[in-house]
Amino acid sequence: MAGIQARFHINWPGFTLDVDLDLPAHGVTALFGHSGSGKTTLLRCIAGLERAPHGRLVVNGELWQDDTHWVPPHKRPLGYVFQEASLFPHLTVLGNLRYGMRRVVGAQRINLDAAIELLGIGPLLDRKPDHLSGGERQRVSIARALALSPRILLMDEPLAALDLHRKQEILPYLERLHSELDIPVLYVSHAPDEVARLADHIVALEGGRALACGPLVDTLSRLDLPIRLGEDTCVVLDATVAERDAAWHLARVAFPGGSLWVRDGGHPLGHAVRVRILARDVSIALHRVADTSILNCLPALVDQLAPDDHPALMLLRLKLGASPLIARLTQRSAAELRLAPGDKVWVQIKAVALVG
Amino acid sequence: MLLTPEDLQALWLTVRLASTVTVILLLLGTPLAWWLARSKAWWKGPVGAVVALPLVLPPSVLGFYLLLTMGPNGAVGQLMQALGIGMLPFTFWGLVVASVVYSMPFMVQPLQTAFEAIGERPLEVAATLRASPLDAFFTVAVPLARSGFLTAGILTFAHTVGEFGVVLMIGGNIPGVSRVASVQIYDHVEAMEYNDAHRLAAVMLVFSFLVLLALYARRPKIGKGA
Numbered sequence: 023m024a025g026i027q028a029r030f031h032i033n034w035p036g037f038t039l040d041v042d043l044d045l046p047a048h049g050v051t052a053l054f055g056h057s058g059s060g061k062t063t064l065l066r067c068i069a070g071l072e073r074a075p076h077g078r079l080v081v082n083g084e085l086w087q088d089d090t091h092w093v094p095p096h097k098r099p100l101g102y103v104f105q106e107a108s109l110f111p112h113l114t115v116l117g118n119l120r121y122g123m124r125r126v127v128g129a130q131r132i133n134l135d136a137a138i139e140l141l142g143i144g145p146l147l148d149r150k151p152d153h154l155s156g157g158e159r160q161r162v163s164i165a166r167a168l169a170l171s172p173r174i175l176l177m178d179e180p181l182a183a184l185d186l187h188r189k190q191e192i193l194p195y196l197e198r199l200h201s202e203l204d205i206p207v208l209y210v211s212h213a214p215d216e217v218a219r220l221a222d223h224i225v226a227l228e229g230g231r232a233l234a235c236g237p238l239v240d241t242l243s244r245l246d247l248p249i250r251l252g253e254d255t256c257v258v259l260d261a262t263v264a265e266r267d268a269a270w271h272l273a274r275v276a277f278p279g280g281s282l283w284v285r286d287g288g289h290p291l292g293h294a295v296r297v298r299i300l301a302r303d304v305s306i307a308l309h310r311v312a313d314t315s316i317l318n319c320l321p322a323l324v325d326q327l328a329p330d331d332h333p334a335l336m337l338l339r340l341k342l343g344a345s346p347l348i349a350r351l352t353q354r355s356a357a358e359l360r361l362a363p364g365d366k367v368w369v370q371i372k373a374v375a376l377v378g
Numbered sequence: 379m380l381l382t383p384e385d386l387q388a389l390w391l392t393v394r395l396a397s398t399v400t401v402i403l404l405l406l407g408t409p410l411a412w413w414l415a416r417s418k419a420w421w422k423g424p425v426g427a428v429v430a431l432p433l434v435l436p437p438s439v440l441g442f443y444l445l446l447t448m449g450p451n452g453a454v455g456q457l458m459q460a461l462g463i464g465m466l467p468f469t470f471w472g473l474v475v476a477s478v479v480y481s482m483p484f485m486v487q488p489l490q491t492a493f494e495a496i497g498e499r500p501l502e503v504a505a506t507l508r509a510s511p512l513d514a515f516f517t518v519a520v521p522l523a524r525s526g527f528l529t530a531g532i533l534t535f536a537h538t539v540g541e542f543g544v545v546l547m548i549g550g551n552i553p554g555v556s557r558v559a560s561v562q563i564y565d566h567v568e569a570m571e572y573n574d575a576h577r578l579a580a581v582m583l584v585f586s587f588l589v590l591l592a593l594y595a596r597r598p599k600i601g602k603g604a
Contacts (some may be wrong), residue, residue, distance in 0.1 A: 070505075070507060071505065071506070074444030085385055094505070095505040095506060096504075096505045096506075096507075096508050096509055096510050096511075096513075097501075097515075100506065102503075104499070104502075106499075107501055108503045109502065110503070110518060110521075110522075111522070112521040112522060113583070119516070121504075121509075122506075122508055125507065125508035125509060125513070166507070170508065177382065254536065367486050
């Protein structure tokens with residue numbers, strides 16, 4: 023049986039973790055939640071760095087933990103990236119990369135070379151970790167995990183300790199991982215933008231419990247789940263570049279149920295991209311508005327209405343053909359427009375972010 | 379020749395004793411320090427206190443108890459006799475055993491501090507890189523605690539060189555067997571041979587200074603965690 027079946031129960035003073043998850047065998051699964059939600063503990067339990075007193079863990083059909091069975095962490099074929107790069111200071115970059123690889127039976131040189139190439143760290147190999155920037159250190163630690171040829175990659179907020187500039191430096195490499203790796207990746211994060219960019223699936227954790235678990239696109243657009251994205255409530259859509267308008271530096275990206283104009287990111291026609299639309303950037307009109315500066319006006323169907331955190335606001339889920347969209351409105355606007363499920367409306371989307 | 383043959387014999391014995399004790403303590407003290415640094419057992423406290431006892435006990439008290447234990451009626455003495463090894467007091471190996479106990483904290487405490495400073499994370503990283511706990515100890519913990527090992531080794535060696543009370547209680551004053559440099563100086567003074575005492579004392583003084591210089595000159599680096 024492929025994928026990861028993880029059931030853990032921990033009851034420490036002031037902290038509980040109680041999850042029973044079935045995670046996919048492919049793609050990036052984000053473990054999303056605020057600090058204290060149990061996401062890092064869950065990852066550590068999967069790695070065997072923490073031992074939940076009650077639990078069962080099966081990865082790709084291999085039993086790693088149950089009541090009588092325990093595979094110690096160094097015998098689990100995984101790669102782990104810590105929040106701080108945690109390179110060994112007494113070894114060079116190459117020494118760090120080879121530390122794990124040497125201990126894996128059947129590890130191939132080709133994986134090390136591929137990891138060095140993928141993370142762009144070729145020029146750094148002879149340096150000591152002291153002489154690397156924060157972003158370089160984290161890239162080395164990701165390559166170190168990949169050089170093991172792991173069957174699963176676990177990443178614990180690999181960007182959280184970095185400033186915005188360094189994050190922007192690393193994100194493209196993570197996106198390359200996303201498209202080039204064929205092993206499951208568990209990615210712990212509390213940053214909605216990282217999740218929107220990188221994840222295919224999401225597990226939303228709060229207070230040690232999984233509130234939601236499923237494909238990212240579907241899960242983000244569920245209004246009944248209190249995933250506290252707050253200001254960042256959004257949907258992501260997987261699309262392809264369908265047209266490029268060189269004169270205005272725009273590209274039209276098509277998704278099931280419509281298409282959107284976005285700033286041209288330089289991607290060729292047919293390239294798969296991901297767009298994110300924040301709920302606060304979507305407004306509703308009952309008729310097509312003629313003279314507007316907004317490029318993206320699409321017909322949509324009202325699907326569901328739900329209250330938002332603030333009593334003045336509400337969230338509206340719409341259907342753009344097969345794709346979901348969420349709009350944040352004031353309660354007053356919704357009442358004045360008499361919005362109800364099934365209504366045909368026009369959505370105006372003020373901003374569409376190309377996230378990958 | 380500045381030093382008498384007896385002086386040289388005493389110095390050589392001192393170096394032999396200190397080296398032997400340092401090697402033995404490296405082997406005994408390392409696992410003990412590792413355990414003290416990482417255990418959460420309740421009896422970690424009492425064990426740590428016992429290890430530190432020689433720091434505060436007068437050497438003669440320690441020597442007295444060791445003499446009793448290793449003597450013909452002591453537990454260790456009877457065991458040694460039963461094994462056919464013979465008695466330890468007033469032999470070189472008796473001195474070694476006593477010095478191991480006496481210098482224990484000088485090995486264990488710097489190592490314990492160094493191991494504690496490493497923290498949990500590098501060992502967790504090693505585990506996720508397929509290193510077994512023993513493998514991680516030798517390839518991560520030992521290199522990262524390198525300066526702790528150096529400090530512990532130097533302190534242990536120097537402290538053993540400087541002991542006097544325990545030696546006198548356990549080893550007596552047998553040339554070539556238990557008459558170490560500190561005892562030899564004492565003999566010179568007793569015999570009113572002040573010139574001889576001066577020369578040997580000067581050797582000890584210079585040695586001690588050099589050892590401490592080596593230790594303190596390295597201090598700034600320790601702070602950098604190198």
